[in-house]
Amino acid sequence: MNNSPATDNEELRELLESIRFVYGYDFTDYAEASIRRRVRHFMSANNFSSIRALNKTLLEEEVVLEQFIQETTVNVTEMFRDPSFYKSLQENVFQRLATYPFIKIWIAGSSTGEEVYSVAIFLQERGLLERSVIYATDINQKALQTAKEGIYHLKKMKSYTSNYMKAGGQRSFSDYYVSQYDAALLDRSLRQNIVFSAHNLAADKSFNEFQLICCRNVLIYFNQQLQNKVIDLFYESLCPFGFLALGNKESLLFAESRKNFEEVDRKERIFIKTG
Amino acid sequence: MQYEAVVIGVSAGGLRALSEILNGLPENYPLPLIVIQHRSKEERTLLEEVLQAKCAISIKQADEKETIKGGTVYFAPPDYHLLVERDHSFSLTCDEPVNFSRPSIDLLFETASEVYKDKLVGVILTGANSDGAAGIQAIQQRGGLTIAQDPETSHFPDMPRAAIDTGSVQHILTAPAIKYFLLDLAKKTV
Numbered sequence: 487m488n489n490s491p492a493t494d495n496e497e498l499r500e501l502l503e504s505i506r507f508v509y510g511y512d513f514t515d516y517a518e519a520s521i522r523r524r525v526r527h528f529m530s531a532n533n534f535s536s537i538r539a540l541n542k543t544l545l546e547e548e549v550v551l552e553q554f555i556q557e558t559t560v561n562v563t564e565m566f567r568d569p570s571f572y573k574s575l576q577e578n579v580f581q582r583l584a585t586y587p588f589i590k591i592w593i594a595g596s597s598t599g600e601e602v603y604s605v606a607i608f609l610q611e612r613g614l615l616e617r618s619v620i621y622a623t624d625i626n627q628k629a630l631q632t633a634k635e636g637i638y639h640l641k642k643m644k645s646y647t648s649n650y651m652k653a654g655g656q657r658s659f660s661d662y663y664v665s666q667y668d669a670a671l672l673d674r675s676l677r678q679n680i681v682f683s684a685h686n687l688a689a690d691k692s693f694n695e696f697q698l699i700c701c702r703n704v705l706i707y708f709n710q711q712l713q714n715k716v717i718d719l720f721y722e723s724l725c726p727f728g729f730l731a732l733g734n735k736e737s738l739l740f741a742e743s744r745k746n747f748e749e750v751d752r753k754e755r756i757f758i759k760t761g
Numbered sequence: 762m763q764y765e766a767v768v769i770g771v772s773a774g775g776l777r778a779l780s781e782i783l784n785g786l787p788e789n790y791p792l793p794l795i796v797i798q799h800r801s802k803e804e805r806t807l808l809e810e811v812l813q814a815k816c817a818i819s820i821k822q823a824d825e826k827e828t829i830k831g832g833t834v835y836f837a838p839p840d841y842h843l844l845v846e847r848d849h850s851f852s853l854t855c856d857e858p859v860n861f862s863r864p865s866i867d868l869l870f871e872t873a874s875e876v877y878k879d880k881l882v883g884v885i886l887t888g889a890n891s892d893g894a895a896g897i898q899a900i901q902q903r904g905g906l907t908i909a910q911d912p913e914t915s916h917f918p919d920m921p922r923a924a925i926d927t928g929s930v931q932h933i934l935t936a937p938a939i940k941y942f943l944l945d946l947a948k949k950t951v
Contacts, residue, residue: 517852519846520854520856561856562856706852706855710826735824735838736825
């Protein structure tokens, strides 16, 4: 145990403040225990002896900053994570989406893309993908690149197949990818209507109006204040009666704008904008 | 007040050990108990319901940003890591598994020991892996109290044994003895 925890906390704060000031990446409103752990992890993997030393290098070398962003913001995800959520999405949301001539969906915090393709597959099965545009955004450029490529480990396909079936998939999941060596390449046609783009939820503004916003297991990384700010951003970015889908441990309970939403499926955390 | 929180790590064989310990704690037990039980991610709340039926103390799944209070047993939700924040609230993450586990015992123990320091009690129960060993070390290094279930009487001895092998465990006890130990601790606490 090198530093006293108090100094540690101050130095962490200083680090996050200076990253925000110099590069515009704002981690100052992230839940602290997790960001602290990620910073420590980065330090030990890259041989930094103190937060001060890391701070100095990050400010001087943008390459290291890029690496820092990549390694500290990756969110581990999977296809059809929580199959019961995807089932509810199809039953409660897609039916309504089908009434629009043109469907716009925002997947915020899309990470390496597994959830984006999961949504695209179910849109396709309902004949909706052709008239949809999915905006997949993330702060992490490298994760976005992986998402764009749509290539995943073959060994993961077994559990994805099982998730797909539990989620109410109508075909054989193997129709959606070709395998080569130990990789599975997802069907390129799924990508046609997906726009991958960098977006920083902590700093950037609304950029369009959507009928559905999915942001699952992203808000848990933020403190209360930033959560409220992001939920306001989603509120502004939804059309009247647009849907908001969160992760299964996330809620609008503490959100100031919660009165503007009603629950569509309490257990699966799907809400509709009513106010 | 000598102690402020108890963290418990348990894996295979956990239901029995947990019932033996938790069913003896009164509704008004003064400390919070925070539990990582490794379990399938499909299982959402069954464990809490089964245990609640047997126990007086209130049992729930931890919510993110929830303030940690005494007289409550908090379980980590399946498929999320559970962390303790400086303001004595919980946060959840979907970070990569640690020791092949999400939730990970080490992660809870390490973050809790940073917050509660020498006012934390760490307990490792039955299990077939070694999650929690690093966490027990962290608690001991910050002056907290450490306990492992006696491997001889654990349904799966590997996990308590791994904790004991770090040299950081101060008390090795059977599950019923852990219950009495926690009850005594509360008397000293009030």
